[in-house]
Every structure is written in structure tokens, then in C-alpha cells.
Amino acid sequence: MSRIQPISPTSPEFKGILELNIIYEAGLDSESRPILVLCADNLPDPKAIDYNLILGFILARLDEFVESDYVLVFFSSPAKFRPSWLWLLQAYRSLDRKYKKNLKALYVLHLTKGYRIIFNLANKITSPKFAKKLHYLSSLNELRSQVPIPPNFIPQSVVKYDRQAAVKPYVPKTREVTPMQHVSSKPSLAFGRRLEDLATIEADGKPDVFVPKVVKALVNHLRLHGMDKEGLFRKSPSSKELRVVKEAFNRGESVDLSQCGIEVAASLLKVFIRELPEPLISIDTVQEIGFIPDTESYSTEQIELVKAKIEPIYIKKPYEAALLKYLLAFLREVSENSDKNLMTVHNLAVVFTPNLIRVTENNKEHSEIDAAEVEEMVSVNAGLYLHQMNQGIGLVRLLITERDRPFGVSSK
Secondary structure, eight states, X not given: OOOOOOOOTTSHHHHHHHTXXXXXXXXXXXXXXXXXXXXGGGOOOTTTSOHHHHHHHHHHHHTTTTTSOEEEEEEOOSOSSOOOHHHHHHHHHHSOHHHHHTEEEXXXXXXXXXXXXXXXXXXXXXXXXXXXXXEEEOSHHHHHTTOOOOGGGSOHHHHHHHHHSOOOOOOOOOOOXXXXXXXXXXXXXXXXXXXXXXXXXXXXXXXXXXXOHHHHHHHHHHHHHXXXXXXXXXXXOOHHHHHHHHHHHHTTOOOOGGGSOHHHHHHHHHHHHHTSSSOSSOHHHHHHHOOOOOOSSOOHHHHHHHHHHHHHHHHSOHHHHHHHHHHHHHHHHHHTTHHHHOOOHHHHHHHHHHHHOOXXXXXXXXXXXXXXXXXXXXXXXXXXXXXXXXXXXXXXXXXXXXTTGGGTOOOO
């Protein structure tokens, strides 16, 4: 049984299968890791298309994410067409170490008993360690407690199946809280706060240069200890360690980051940007500027076009401008060490764009929308998300490369 190879993204087969929306991006999880969704109900009739081509397509899509930590959600039911167990074993075998290494969790929803036996068998044969990353879930409520997937990325057929499934209501497990684990109900002093609020808390009255203390602490630590770390910003620490350090910052405590792995500071920097009440770069700005080609140098005309769009915006948003310029300058430093850390301008843009830019989310419940409209909406949102992220990556690449110039300041 030979392994299937990824198909070329430029091939007509890739472009054709892409329209089926079998696998798509659905934002980031709470630790700023990309969420990918695999939907069985979008699989076509095996009589109409070779499923090995579909597997090659899925592997090609995964290739876009496997260098970084990521999360995969599999909507296994309902499904109009189901592949044979032999094909599933072949598919599982094709997911070699490259794909499993940085997959932090695989959430499988509504898996039938027969296919669960196949999954468990494949784990025992090929990768016993991988079983620890595999989570079988029986309801959307259970999934939502683990992964924050917006409603507009969940197909109506899955929602309907979930409602009809005879399962007990999901009740989240509670943890015993010891005095050492007590979480204060006081407002956060770091994450999730408006920049204006943090400036007031930190008694800094200079909005055009204000950078929150937590960001400076994280960046200074990364600058001293992380510049030669291969894959910086692509790996994530344990969820528990990340939560403990984040909560300490939120309580206003002094945190010794040298006692943590470098991945903690790298992940927290992304999480801080992601949890700002307003994104540092609006999706409207991205759409107005449009697609910017990947290049090592940008023309004066291209820079002036971007400047004309963003300078008037950030003149009115001094706190956001100060933090964004500070972050971009640091990311440029990181890219200048890419011979060691492998984080080129492009790689940094891919990692940070989903944190800097947030796509428009339709948060209506599916019950409020016509079923056919929901199915179309999920497909449109998946395509729109990919399109907007690609546009955003182009803009962030330019901003890292050119630093202050698009903001009307000459780079030193």
C-alpha cells in the first residue's frame, strides 16, 4: 500500500477540488494556532472522482500549515459518501511524521462506531503516540468547549445532525480549585484590554509612543534569547504553562520569563495581539489596498499607495500605530536572523497576519438563517477567509519589510 503524494497547487485537479470545500481554515484557537476543518459531508461521489486525488489535495493543503503548530477538526458525520476502510488506512498511512509532528490536536466529531474502530486500529499500527492527540467528541457543544469555531464555519448539515443525535447534554468537567489555583475575578491588567486602558493603568500619557509593559517584556526576552531559535513563533508551549504565565501577567505580577521555554513568550506575544478588543489592522484597510505581490523590494509607487491608505487611519489611532510600528520593527529584526531561525519576512507574515487582522464573522445562529443559505455561507466564508488572509499576508509582508515608510516616517 503506497503513500499518496500531495498534488501541485497549480494543477487543474487542485483548483477543482478546492471548490468542494472539503478542507478549509476556520480562524485561530485560543493559543493563536490555525484551525483547519475537514468536512466529510463535502466529499464527492467516489464514482465521479478518484479519492487518491482528494487525499493528494488534502495533503497539499496541510503542507501549508505543517511547519507550525495547528489544530484539525473533522466533521465526520453526516456524509453523503463514505470512503472505504482500506482507503482510510491508506490515507492514515500517508499522514507521516511531517503532518503529525506539529498537529497539536485532532478533534473528531460524530464518528460512527465502525469508523472509530478503524481509527483506533490505525493508531495502534502506525502511531501509538498520536492517539494522545486524538479526541472523539459527540456534540457541537463539546467541540465549542475545546475549539472556538465561529458558527459561520460549521455546515448546516452538521448542525442538523448534531440536533438529531441521541446524546446526553454536554456538561463541562469542573476542576477542583486549590488556593494556589484560585483565579482572581479582578479585571485583567494585560491581555484583552484596550490600549488606552493599559496606558492609563501604566500611567503613560504619550499615545504616539506607548507600548504596553507586557509587550516590551515579551519582545525583550525574545530579542535576547529567541533570535536564533529555529521556527520561532511556529511552536507552542503546553497549554497549562501558557495559561499560568498569562494569568500572572493579568494579575500585574512580575514574571521571570527565563524560567519558561522560549515558546511561551513567542505564543503570548501573538495571543496579546490577537486578544486586543480591536485588531491592529482592520479588514477594511486590507480590502482597500488589495493584493500585494510577494517581492524582496517594493517600488516607491507601491509604498506610496499603501501610505496613502493607512497614514490617515493611524493618525487618528495613535495607540494602535505605536504598537504596530514597534511590533513591525521587531519582526524585521527577527527576519534578519532568518539564516538561523528560518523565519523569513514571508513566514512571519503568515504567522502574524491572522492575529493582526480579523475577518468579518457572521455570528447569527443557524436557526435564524435558511438552511440553503447557511450551506452557501459556510462555503463563501471559507473562501473569503482564505482570500482575505492572502491579501493580509501581502500587506504585512510589505509593512515588515518597509517598517516606518508606509506610516510617513523615514526608516533609519
